[in-house]
Amino acid sequence: MSTSSENSLSLIEEYYEEQIIRCMKCGMCQSICPVYYEDSLETGCARGKLALSEALLHGKLEPNHKIEMIFNKCLLCHACAQVCPVGLSPDKVFAAARAEMVKRYDMPWIKSLIYRKLLGEGKLSSLTGTLSLANRLKLFVLARSLSIPKIFGKSAIRLSFATLPDIPSKPFLDRFPELLEPNSKPIGTVGYFVGCAQNSVFQDVSEASVNILLALGYRVIIPKDQGCCGFPHYGAGDFETLKQKIIQNSSAFKKYKLDAIIISCATGGSGLKDVYPEMTKEDNLKTLGANVYDISEFLALKHLDDLKKMMPTDKKEKIKITYHDACHLNRLQGISSQPRQLLRIMPSYELVEMENSTKCCGEGGGFTFYYQNISSSIANRKKETIKNTGAKVVALGCPGCRAQISGALKQEGLDIDTKHTVCLLWDEIKKGKDSNF
Amino acid sequence: MLNKVLVDKFVSIVGSLNVLTDESDLLLYSYDATQLYKIPDLVVIVNNAEEVSKVIKFAKANNLNVYPRGSGTNLSGGSIPVDGGVVIELNRLNKILNIDVENRIAVVEPGVIAATLDAEVSKKGLFYPPDPGSIAVATIGGCVAEGAGGLRALKYGTTKDYIIGLEVVLPNGDILRTGSFSSLRGSPGFDLTHLFVGSEGTLGIITKIAVKLIYPAKSRKTFLVMYDSVGKAGIAVAKIIENKIIPSTMEFLDKITINAVEDFTKIGLPRDIEALLLIEVDGEPEDVETAAKILEEVCLSVGARSISIAKNDAERMRLMEARRAALPVLARLKPTTILEDATVPRSKVADMLERIHEIQDKYNLMIGSFGHAGDGNLHPTILVDRRNKEEMKKVDMAIKEIFDYCIELGGTLTGEHGIGIVKAPFMEKEFKKEGLSLFRDIKKTLDPENKLNPNKIVGAKEVHLEYI
Numbered sequence: 073m074s075t076s077s078e079n080s081l082s083l084i085e086e087y088y089e090e091q092i093i094r095c096m097k098c099g100m101c102q103s104i105c106p107v108y109y110e111d112s113l114e115t116g117c118a119r120g121k122l123a124l125s126e127a128l129l130h131g132k133l134e135p136n137h138k139i140e141m142i143f144n145k146c147l148l149c150h151a152c153a154q155v156c157p158v159g160l161s162p163d164k165v166f167a168a169a170r171a172e173m174v175k176r177y178d179m180p181w182i183k184s185l186i187y188r189k190l191l192g193e194g195k196l197s198s199l200t201g202t203l204s205l206a207n208r209l210k211l212f213v214l215a216r217s218l219s220i221p222k223i224f225g226k227s228a229i230r231l232s233f234a235t236l237p238d239i240p241s242k243p244f245l246d247r248f249p250e251l252l253e254p255n256s257k258p259i260g261t262v263g264y265f266v267g268c269a270q271n272s273v274f275q276d277v278s279e280a281s282v283n284i285l286l287a288l289g290y291r292v293i294i295p296k297d298q299g300c301c302g303f304p305h306y307g308a309g310d311f312e313t314l315k316q317k318i319i320q321n322s323s324a325f326k327k328y329k330l331d332a333i334i335i336s337c338a339t340g341g342s343g344l345k346d347v348y349p350e351m352t353k354e355d356n357l358k359t360l361g362a363n364v365y366d367i368s369e370f371l372a373l374k375h376l377d378d379l380k381k382m383m384p385t386d387k388k389e390k391i392k393i394t395y396h397d398a399c400h401l402n403r404l405q406g407i408s409s410q411p412r413q414l415l416r417i418m419p420s421y422e423l424v425e426m427e428n429s430t431k432c433c434g435e436g437g438g439f440t441f442y443y444q445n446i447s448s449s450i451a452n453r454k455k456e457t458i459k460n461t462g463a464k465v466v467a468l469g470c471p472g473c474r475a476q477i478s479g480a481l482k483q484e485g486l487d488i489d490t491k492h493t494v495c496l497l498w499d500e501i502k503k504g505k506d507s508n509f
Numbered sequence: 510m511l512n513k514v515l516v517d518k519f520v521s522i523v524g525s526l527n528v529l530t531d532e533s534d535l536l537l538y539s540y541d542a543t544q545l546y547k548i549p550d551l552v553v554i555v556n557n558a559e560e561v562s563k564v565i566k567f568a569k570a571n572n573l574n575v576y577p578r579g580s581g582t583n584l585s586g587g588s589i590p591v592d593g594g595v596v597i598e599l600n601r602l603n604k605i606l607n608i609d610v611e612n613r614i615a616v617v618e619p620g621v622i623a624a625t626l627d628a629e630v631s632k633k634g635l636f637y638p639p640d641p642g643s644i645a646v647a648t649i650g651g652c653v654a655e656g657a658g659g660l661r662a663l664k665y666g667t668t669k670d671y672i673i674g675l676e677v678v679l680p681n682g683d684i685l686r687t688g689s690f691s692s693l694r695g696s697p698g699f700d701l702t703h704l705f706v707g708s709e710g711t712l713g714i715i716t717k718i719a720v721k722l723i724y725p726a727k728s729r730k731t732f733l734v735m736y737d738s739v740g741k742a743g744i745a746v747a748k749i750i751e752n753k754i755i756p757s758t759m760e761f762l763d764k765i766t767i768n769a770v771e772d773f774t775k776i777g778l779p780r781d782i783e784a785l786l787l788i789e790v791d792g793e794p795e796d797v798e799t800a801a802k803i804l805e806e807v808c809l810s811v812g813a814r815s816i817s818i819a820k821n822d823a824e825r826m827r828l829m830e831a832r833r834a835a836l837p838v839l840a841r842l843k844p845t846t847i848l849e850d851a852t853v854p855r856s857k858v859a860d861m862l863e864r865i866h867e868i869q870d871k872y873n874l875m876i877g878s879f880g881h882a883g884d885g886n887l888h889p890t891i892l893v894d895r896r897n898k899e900e901m902k903k904v905d906m907a908i909k910e911i912f913d914y915c916i917e918l919g920g921t922l923t924g925e926h927g928i929g930i931v932k933a934p935f936m937e938k939e940f941k942k943e944g945l946s947l948f949r950d951i952k953k954t955l956d957p958e959n960k961l962n963p964n965k966i967v968g969a970k971e972v973h974l975e976y977i
Contacts, residue, residue: 097544098643099643
């Protein structure tokens with residue numbers, strides 16, 4: 073890939089010219105934008121931000137912090153792209169616009185700390201250590217109760233951080249070896265992309281994913297020197313670090329001969345599948361040495377029948393479960409039927425659809441820092457639709473959604489679990505093993 | 510930018526969060542779906558009729574123009590603040606106040622999205638037929654102000670036919686009620702309600718709307734009919750109606766549009782056909798069956814190349830796809846899409862299309878046409894690159910020629926998009942001196958100082974707008 077610093081600029085200009093000029097200002101994006109739904113302001117919807125981009129491009133407005141904040145007023149949920157009659161991807165334009173702003177103003181210290189230090193360092197251990205320590209000291213809860221958000225100016229401690237589970241002190245990458253062999257002759261070799269959240273906070277997901285792949289007979293390689301996927305940096309406009317991440321992950325995975333790369337993080341999957349080719353102009357096969365699959369996509373596509381055989385037989389009363397479509401799975405990767413296929417083969421659960429399952433939960437990375445009220449309000453709508461199903465468990469495939477939704481549910485003291493689809497699947501497989509003994 | 514004293518007064522009316530003064534915010538309320546723009550001096554977001562009244566009175570006292578705005582989706586420049594002043598954003602007046610099932614009347618605030626109204630009344634077994642292309646985002650207030658139509662207009666009429674009462678804030682700030690909010694019998698005297706329907710925000714700002722509702726049809730049947738010539742398609746349209754069949758939908762696509770649809774969707778449309786009709790009949794099941802039979806016979810007798818009939822909902826969706834895709838696929842062909850709106854007598858559709866093709870060749874432009882064939886409402890869609898100044902000059906000339914011929918055929922300047930600012934220069938052509946002068950007198954009576962959405966429709970002065 074090209075690493076010249078002009079690369080990001082050319083990307084932006086390309087979008088400015090060809091995407092921005094094509095917006096016909098029909099306003100259809102208003103019909104689906106979760107942010108616009110909350111305050112009905114033109115700053116929310118894609119049309120408004122595309123008009124701003126155009127004005128900047130033609131020198132009719134000068135960049136300033138107010139405009140920077142408007143570009144931050146987007147969840148990158150990609151919903152507008154779904155209804156845009158012209159077929160634009162406005163979220164990509166805004167990510168590029170954020171990158172322009174970062175080039176101009178750099179990042180505030182708090183963002184720089186998060187994106188360059190915690191998520192930007194080579195190995196992911198510093199993030200785990202910091203989060204684990206902070207969580208054990210109840211710093212996030214404290215920060216919320218003391219209204220520390222004010223100290224950070226407009227940013228705020230996220231709803232989700234106050235309700236994180238206990239975080240293991242050791243990251244997943246330190247706990248698991250680089251090479252894992254299955255019990256029988258391997259049917260193939262897959263690489264596992266861990267991702268920040270599942271290396272630190274949600275290690276249950278990485279454990280379940282690796283265990284299922286081993287149980288199916290795969291040799292699993294978890295390259296030690298893999299890093300953050302770079303999507304957070306993409307969203308924050310830090311294209312320089314994003315490019316470093318692409319190089320790092322490229323060399324970490326290309327070392328091995330892999331049949332596939334499996335990821336169980338919706339955002340990371342979007343990063344690898346969608347952002348990497350955008351930045352490098354090359355496909356995953358070239359950049360990473362193998363095609364990338366979300367774990368639910370891979371399992372439903374290749375092993376649905378195998379998994380059925382591994383399910384427990386007892387049919388007690390079924391637990392109602394509902395599924396939330398993460399934007400980064402459903403819209404950016406087109407994955408919505410696959411996790412449902414997996415849920416439907418699990419004998420312990422009965423899938424009940426929630427209304428608007430594809431509506432964003434309001435997390436959107438940095439969005440929660442800048443627009444906490446809107447973010448919470450969107451999360452609360454999601455919470456209501458979940459409540460209405462009567463489900464005891466919400467299945468999903470994204471750590472951001474999981475933190476956001478479990479935060480909203482716990483805030484109201486609701487006894488509804490939020491779990492990754494593969495964690496539920498692994499529990500069933502374990503039950504299946506027990507009942508087979 | 511207004512001085513602080515004036516801004517503070519607006520803040521005292523609606524609160525500081527509802528007054529936008531920053532240059533970036535102002536830009537975002539400068540445009541509509543024509544893509545043209547003019548930056549306002551101030552944006553005021555209102556929450557009720559009283560606030561609208563106060564804002565209007567204060568603006569008037571300070572010699573400021575006022576422009577009502579909903580979702581900003583109109584296609585005639587109607588909500589662009591062409592002469593500076595204050596934009597009044599009405600999209601937060603978005604409550605459905607009442608759905609009276611017994612009397613089949615709904616009362617709503619203007620910021621309710623048209624699709625939301627349709628969805629809510631259908632939950633109660635009722636039907637609100639007007640369905641403009643922008644139904645998912647257009648406010649009902651905007652639909653009333655623009656006289657919005659849609660695909661079902663041939664049988665069910667347009668927004669005009671469903672409005673029975675209005676609450677309107679007049680340019681002097683008085684709050685007026687017209688028509689009835691509870692009975693389908695209108696009030697006596699001049700029909701003030703319909704003075705404001707289609708007035709495009711030039712005579713008053715609508716703050717409450719009473720609409721009449723009907724029962725939805727029980728059954729429907731959908732057809733896709735292909736023709737080798739536009740002329741034959743035109744004859745088929747006329748003959749269907751001569752045979753006393755009024756389809757709920759009778760849509761048309763020309764060759765350029767058909768090929769663009771096929772390029773993008775690969776749904777298997779023959780590339781050599783000249784015209785495609787999407788026809789739907791609805792009503793009682795037995796009536797639909799009878800109508801369908803006659804319709805099929807008529808289409809074949811005129812020489813249809815082929816007819817597809819949807820057997821179920823999935824097939825219906827597939828047939829509708831060609832029409833639904835029309836605008837999106839055309840819009841992908843070139844950077845800039847200019848969606849026009851010209852209506853001619855039903856019998857003249859083929860003539861109009863022929864002339865559009867001549868104009869296209871004369872100026873070397875790409876124009877795809879589709880639209881509501883049943884009521885002669887065509888949407889010639891000009892595909893260009895607005896960065897190309899030469900090409901844009903040709904567009905202006907082409908549009909002028911299209912409307913000259915449209916009027917010559919006995920047509921009208923707009924079927925459903927309104928006059929706004931972009932068609933104001935053509936008004937005299939359609940209404941002659943006497944007509945336009947009456948329009949201006951009416952405007953002067955209600956808004957003597959010309960402060961409410963000035964220059965729209967009656968075109969008091971020439972306005973030149975640009976793209977951002």
